[in-house]
Amino acid sequence: QVQLVESGGGSVQAGGSLRLSCVASNLPYRRNYMGWFRQAPGKEREGVAAIYTGDGRTYYADSVKGRFAISLDNAKNSVYLQMVSLKPEDTAMYYCAAAPLLSAAPLLRTAAYNYWGQGTQVTVSS
Numbered sequence: 001q002v003q004l005v006e007s008g009g010g011s012v013q014a015g016g017s018l019r020l021s022c023v024a025s026n027l028p029y030r031r032n033y034m035g036w037f038r039q040a041p042g043k044e045r046e047g048v049a050a051i052y053t054g055d056g057r058t059y060y061a062d063s064v065k066g067r068f069a070i071s072l073d074n075a076k077n078s079v080y081l082q083m084v085s086l087k088p089e090d091t092a093m094y095y096c097a098a099a100p101l102l103s104a105a106p107l108l109r110t111a112a113y114n115y116w117g118q119g120t121q122v123t124v125s126s
Helices: none
Strands: 003-007 010-013 018-025 032-039 046-052 058-060 068-073 078-083 092-100 120-125
Touching: 003 092, 018 032, 018 092, 018 120, 032 068, 032 078, 046 068, 046 078, 058 068
Parallel strands: 010 120
Antiparallel strands: 003 018, 018 078, 032 046, 032 092, 046 058, 068 078, 092 120
16 A cells, blocks of 8 residues: 655744655555645645656746755655745645656646645745
8 A cells, every 4th residue: 555654844934944754655666756746725736846766857836946845765765845935825735746657757747646645734924
């Protein structure tokens, strides 16, 4: 059974930092895209950052470029999202997701990801 378990969310003031972690287990494929997504109340889930475990290539939404950094620790089956200069509009539930590279790269397309964690809440106050 595939499991993705997120941790590291919390409440911070604007300008603060948080580091989210996700531990993946039992992924059926060796090479995957690992992504971080977020969903604010009343809004659609959106892709924030993604990384390909095969070569470490990263992808970011324009709204977080220069502030968020996604990274991998393949030995620990873990993916991280370092967030700095947080803004109130970053407030959302953050989800870790995984997608094998079977055809087109999923990048930040929510519908392309097969496996999802339960989410961790990030709240940024002004």
